[in-house]
Amino acid sequence: MRKLAIIGIGLIKWGELWEKSMRQIAAEAVFKCLEDAGTDRIDTMTIGNMSGGLFNGQEHLSSLIPDHMGRKNIPAMRIESACASGGMAVRTACLEVASGFSDYAIAVGVEKMTDISGNEATYALATAADQDYEAFHGVTFPGLYAMMAKAHMDRYGTTREQLSSVVIKNHYNGSLNPNAQFPFKITGDQVLKSPMVSDPLRLLDCSPITDGAAAVMITTLEEAKKLKKQPVFISGIGHASDSIALSSRKDILKLEAVELSTNTALKMAGKSIKDIDFAEVHDCFSIAEIMILEALGVVAPGEGGKASSDGLTGLDGDFPVNPSGGLKSKGHPVGATGVAQICEAVTQLRGDAGERQLENIRTGLTQNMGGSAGSSVVHILEVI
């Protein structure tokens, strides 16, 4: 297998981008990425997108996006794994380069979610839940994560304040990120006063509905070393799936796909979680970040809430998590999220993160998951 490196990233500001179309924001991210990489070469393109059909009435993005960029004829494919579509698009681009099929593979993630009503967006998202056993009965993602939160509180004594500590920390980080959708600080009192969505999760425990795109360029490590910018080495990749329905799992507090994908990526990189300096993880709801900390092996099961409120995951903590602001503050355009996590990790490793820059880092981990962790993909990135 050929060694892999990231040589370019492209991000746009996320939010409600009503004046732009899906194809425009995807192309903007790709052009920024090409500029950053210092090349126009694209051997292949992978496109992470969960549901252009339901959000925009538009499928067949593999032709639409290259054509809009003036680059029709390049081989392109759309990759779907619910909210993990972006991370899976990066993994697929890595497979292209690792196998020798392509030398320059660009992965772009895009989702335009605000052109339909909130109810329609909730329906579109819920198609990634189990239709027969969950969505048909009216259970959508806030409801599924609320069940996990209740169970976590019941079994481990996780508190409302511990959930809020994730929100406060991520909004603080996001306030330092000019590309974030909600770049402002939030207090515990504001979380408590926000409307209840699904008990115990309130509006400010939830990631928002977002329009956004992001892109990364992958090539071989050998090729990357010829370029001026310092490349970021991709040393580990892990992917795993799990049953979609929570009712099919032995334990709804065990995110098995996250555990397995993390272990696979760490093994490939020849590392343990103790070697990782920071992580960007899939905090689609406050409880998700707490459970992911446990699934990564950063803390023991049941200790994620306390670790969060004790400051372990803050910018100056021992294991910073979501320096970008995470899905909570930066936004969650589902197909773009996994690609943007990698953009943040590269920005941090290059030392370009400005006010939210982490100190003394060499190795970062990104973790992106679909639905209630029915799929998960992990990348390990290093400066060499």
Ligand code: COA
């Ligand atoms: N952080 C901060 N502010 C937020 C926010 C967030 N995450 N989400 C919404 N807001 C703000 C909005 O800007 C708006 O402010 P305004 O009234 O000043 O304009 C206000 O809160 C209400 O937002 P709105 O979008 O009208 O709320 P909604 O009731 O339609 O939707 C949720 C709120 C939580 C139901 C929706 O964002 C949601 O479903 N989130 C989860 C998405 C999801 O499941 N993703 C997949 C995960 S697996």
